[in-house]
Amino acid sequence: MIVLDNITKKFGDFKAVDQVSYQVNKGDFFSLLGPNGAGKTTIIRMLMGFIQPTSGNITIKGISAAETRARKKIGYIAEQHMIPPYLSGFEYLFRHASLVGLSGRDARIEVERVVEVVSMSGKEKQKSSGYSKGMKQRIGFAAAILGNPELLILDEPVSGLDPIGIRDVRNIICDLKSRGVTIVLNSHLLSEVEKTCDTAAIIHKGRIVIKDSIASIMAHGESLEDLFIKLTQET
Ligand SMILES: Nc1ncnc2c1ncn2[C@@H]1O[C@H](COP(=O)(O)OP(=O)(O)OP(=O)(O)O)[C@@H](O)[C@H]1O
Ligand SMILES: [Mg+2]
Secondary structure, eight states: OEEEEEEEEEETTEEEEEEEEEEEOTTOEEEEEOSTTSSHHHHHHHHTTSSOOSEEEEEETTEETTSGGGGTTEEEEOSSOOOOTTSBHHHHHHHHHHHTTOOHHHHHHHHHHHHHHTTOTTTTTSBGGGOOHHHHHHHHHHHHHTTOOSEEEEESTTTTOOHHHHHHHHHHHHHHHHTTOEEEEEOSOHHHHHHHOSEEEEEETTEEEEEEEHHHHHHTTOOHHHHHHHHHHOO
């Protein structure tokens, strides 16, 4: 589904991402872990075609990530989800629906469905300027799952959510996975990753230091947290 082939991204002389290669197969739940500043968001921004790699290639279903058509049927949530304050959650999602090719009654039905999924029913008509951080994040997540994407790209989707919100997102993600959706997740919540993901990579200073299935990582008897600390404290 996704292939990163020897990706390097420089900002000036600084290498934020350094020769990263990995592959995410269809139906996989892949998590990218790493300390603050490791390069996780930079990789996702390249996947989404917002910025271009300095060298290397990224393809999604065989199409270069630089091309807009590569992002058909992709749901995405940014690290810091922004909703124009003058729009209600409903208006925001309704506009978003047009981006996935829905309009009129179909768009309204789909927006109502995702509003319900993220437990925002009854609050969707309020202006988002009055939403809490977690409410904005819920609407952002609703936008990501709108239109039944086949690939979900999530950059810390539960940041700012309360424990119920975290559980809700976990359940929604697991449900989508069981329906064959491919998921790429950036996260700091290692216990969530242990519970839900198939494969994880830890990135440190722009380089992948380990990539393996969660099952094999756990088979070594170490928790993901121990491994994370060990691999990212060494320079
Ligand atoms: N547009 C940019 N210009 C210059 N440097 C950048 C830019 N974007 C990211 N960086 C740098 O690249 C490095 C990786 O940043 P990135 O946002 O990818 O980290 P991250 O792993 O997502 O961290 P976090 O866990 O804090 O979200 C950081 O050192 C950051 O300062
Ligand atoms: Mg980030």
